[in-house]
């Protein structure tokens with residue numbers, strides 16, 4: 001909510017939390033910052049029904065302390081129960097916008113919201129590997145000493161420990177890593193860089209028991225991309241319907257994002273070893289969807 005205001009993305013932001021006082025207190029704190037935001041923003045507290053006219057709902061319900069174990073899947077039961085409780089209420093009230101969801105396990109919850117809401121394909125999108133991709137590009141930039149904006153790179157698969165880097169697609173201003181291998185800055189240990197991207201969240205979590213700036217910036221960017229109909233390609237958790245030979249699953253892959261939400265899913269021609277790894281990630285998500293179904297009322 002802070003990023004949406006500070007980045008000038010939204011002018012009316014409604015806060016809804018099962019802990020009413022928390023919403024009231026956050027609302028006060030956010031309103032105290034409006035004076036210093038680029039545009040006038042109205043922050044208000046609402047109930048579930050009050051969300052019905054939103055263009056976008058950013059779903060962030062959960063209990064982040066449950067993943068203190070170092071495994072986002074430990075949030076599965078609670079996240080499924082909370083989402084299953086409130087999404088029908090929002091839909092009954094008449095919500096007809098787009099869900100952007102961050103709640104972990106992200107791909108499983110995006111899949112669940114799509115099922116529960118019955119919204120058309122594309123109107124539910126998870127941040128998925130958007131945050132992890134930022135971690136990856138930062139790690140590559142750190143390794144090579146070159147500015148992050150020169151790299152094209154992204155994470156694919158589960159927003160979790162099974163995610164992977166499709167190294168065949170990574171390039172530095174159009175030059176593949178193979179073409180750059182004469183340059184010692186590009187001879188880095190790929191496994192280590194991938195590990196940094198996967199484990200970055202835990203470094204943050206360790207000292208503050210949550211992650212905030214990265215995910216908030218990623219989710220707000222996703223909302224801005226929708227509001228401005230940017231048709232920007234972002235790696236995020238989208239429904240696969242035949243892409244990568246998969247059905248009935250959400251997974252982090254690059255997709256075109258615009259005013260209708262997910263407007264196109266990009267299918268990369270991956271080499272066999274990367275496709276195999278992606279399939280393993282997707283199998284993990286399928287298994288977690290099955291596990292999650294057990295907690296549905």
Ligand SMILES: NC(=O)c1ccc[n+]([C@@H]2O[C@H](COP(=O)([O-])OP(=O)(O)OC[C@H]3O[C@@H](n4cnc5c(N)ncnc54)[C@H](O)[C@@H]3O)[C@@H](O)[C@H]2O)c1
Nearest residue numbers: 017018019060061062063064082102103104106131210215
């Ligand atoms: N996808 C990502 O990259 C990413 C990054 C960071 C955090 N997360 C996830 O986002 C979620 C939120 O993280 P956080 O740090 O804000 O957690 P948090 O525990 O600090 O806050 C969660 C909030 O959700 C509220 N809530 C729970 N159930 C609710 C319900 N049914 N209706 C309304 N509100 C409800 C709680 O009262 C609480 O205020 C967690 O699942 C976390 O793992 C995902």
